[in-house]
């Protein structure tokens with residue numbers, strides 16, 4: 001409705017002292033649905049990233065690592081292999097911490113759980129070769145995140161970490177490649193993750209990387225599906241569906257992905 005048409009509606013009310021009515025609209029204007037989104041985007045993502053002081057358990061130096069304030073974490077969506085999409089700043093970029101002095105790196109939740117034997121392995125096999133001559137930007141880009149996760153993966157191999165820990169780092173690197181829209185890099189690391197989770201399922205006690213048995217079986221099936229191996233994917237989804245201990249939610253997810261394989265095959 002134009003300004004003129006509004007003023008025509010109320011012209012004659014000026015005598016009642018009711019003036020300045022030409023801006024009034026009879027029907028409430030709907031708020032621009034994009035307004036909220038615009039407001040979110042206008043917040044500077046860098047302001048949610050902060051330097052956190054920790055001690056490196058391998059070399060003992062005081063170091064600074066980066067983390068995202070909880071108030072800055074906004075989940076946008078989730079993928080069928082548990083990957084979470086975030087609004088910037090993406091906390092998954094800061095999941096791995098690196099000591100730039102000695103070359104030790106790990107997923108943040110495992111950073112301090114390193115045994116004396118593992119410290120020695122890192123000091124003997126990584127630190128003597130380690131050179132760090134760069135500066136990371138305050139706000140990591142996906143390539144920086146991939147690089148630090150790869151250093152963490154190398155550390156996990158050197159320190160002879162559990163297969164599940166190595167597989168989890170591989171899965172996170174695959175997700176970072178998905179953000180980068182690099183299917184080749186993604187599949188390379190999904191394949192490593194799938195192999196590691198299979199080994200972990202056979203050898204490790206549950207929960208494995210926070211997952212119960214049925215959830216890990218589902219994840220293995222989903223990784224097979226993403227790696228274009230539908231027969232193995234169906235085998236693992238079938239195990240989830242037959243499991244007595246699987247939650248209704250994980251059974252639903254297995255059923256959805258199983259249906260997806262059949263519907264894709266029919267096309």
Ligand SMILES: [Zn+2]
Pocket residue numbers: 056057058059060061099100101102103104
């Ligand atoms: Zn260190």
